[in-house]
Amino acid sequence: MLESLYLNLGQHDALSDAEKALLAGAMTFERHFATGQDIVASGSRPTYSTLILDGLAARYKVLEDGGRQFTSLQVPGDFVDLHAFLLKTMDHGIVALSPCHVMFADHSRLRTITEQAPHLTRLLWLDTLVDGAIHREWIVAMGRRSKTSHLAHLVCELFVRLQVVQRTNGMSFHLPLSQAEMADVLGLSVVHMNRVIGALRKVGVVSWANHAVTILDWHRLQDIAEFDPTYLSMMREPR
Amino acid sequence: MLESLYLNLGQHDALSDAEKALLAGAMTFERHFATGQDIVASGSRPTYSTLILDGLAARYKVLEDGGRQFTSLQVPGDFVDLHAFLLKTMDHGIVALSPCHVMFADHSRLRTITEQAPHLTRLLWLDTLVDGAIHREWIVAMGRRSKTSHLAHLVCELFVRLQVVQRTNGMSFHLPLSQAEMADVLGLSVVHMNRVIGALRKVGVVSWANHAVTILDWHRLQDIAEFDPTYLSMMREPR
């Protein structure tokens, strides 16, 4: 059941059986969320952290004018709010973008891990660092890439991340977001989001229909995106 | 000499004398960097992490077309590349935006801290988590705020962060960035950056000249920015 988590953490460094057992021991109950439901509310002070077993979720903030911005997309194997273990107060919400199957890890047991399992602690820390690296890449994309390049970069990133947790199917993956939701990822209007998706389709590097994205020309897509996966730290080495 | 670091880490939770000693013990040599010099090179694999004692620095990425985007600004007391301790390979560069006085902490000694000082480890982890929270706020600003609001938000954030490490002077602080550099922060052209700064000046909430920023109307500035400092986790509580 925790296979995705093991794949996710294990991509950076070897994960021992004892460590897997410690992780499993930190888990409490599981739960399902329907599309659109809040998994964690902004401003709350959770006493557990949420692991996604299956489904797609996103962090978001809402502004006074009603505008919404997603700040990350979370795939199976992601600890969506590991932050709250130390940050205490959630400064953003987390919403299910598809039906989500999640499991909760008690903060008190995570704390025990930090007291007794330094290497596993470093791997969990690393998980949040990769999260930050992804944020930086998004900032670069929002600030200095063309919108087409930004979208291409996102497609590359999602494909690679989903591949790690075995959620791709050949060169395709399931992306349950509507174009309005995609617009809240890239920070665009819906109309322009539609234009940009159209542009990417037109160059022929992806097909995108019915929430299924297929990469038709990985090399050219990567080129448009200037995608370099270094920031995802997928190299397995001692940490 | 490490006062800024103690102030920075200590804002989130009490820092014991033993922990301060451990931090001091992790430090090796110090060094000065001139404005514009690279403190850490993109793609390098440092064996130490860099603490800013004095000066302003920034993380950045450069794209193929020469465009540059800053992904964070780093103030005294910030561990600019604590990431590299676990990420290993730098996926971005760090440049001095003013003369910088820095000190290096050996990764091997940081590792010892993770083995022997769980609470201090959590505080260091937390430091990187706040970093991520700042990134998220930047993403929201880039995606969904007006440019004026984005700039106002940045001014609020810098003021608060500098205040923690006692680098403010009343309602003023020193901001050594040129408008071209500011443009690389917000992801704008230089010309538009100039317009936006002009707009903020015109409403009369800040004065901005000779690299000195003075907040003339904090309340209204905060209002324009929709600035809520929760994300900085400045509350002192057990972590």
Add this chain to the structure above:
DNA sequence: TACGGGCATTAACATTTGTTAGGCCTGCTT
């Protein structure tokens, strides 16, 4: 003192992006 470079500022114009509105599907409900 004269010169040149970097920086802030502005103008004029080009391009990108947002807004408003509507059409056309599809799937679901009555």
Add this chain to the structure above:
DNA sequence: AAGCAGGCCTAACAAATGTTAATGCCCGTA
């Protein structure tokens, strides 16, 4: 079967942002 809601897509126009170029200022240096 009719009606309705949501999602995708397009058009026409408005607003924001980028580009190019020019001006003036300050400052360090020949």
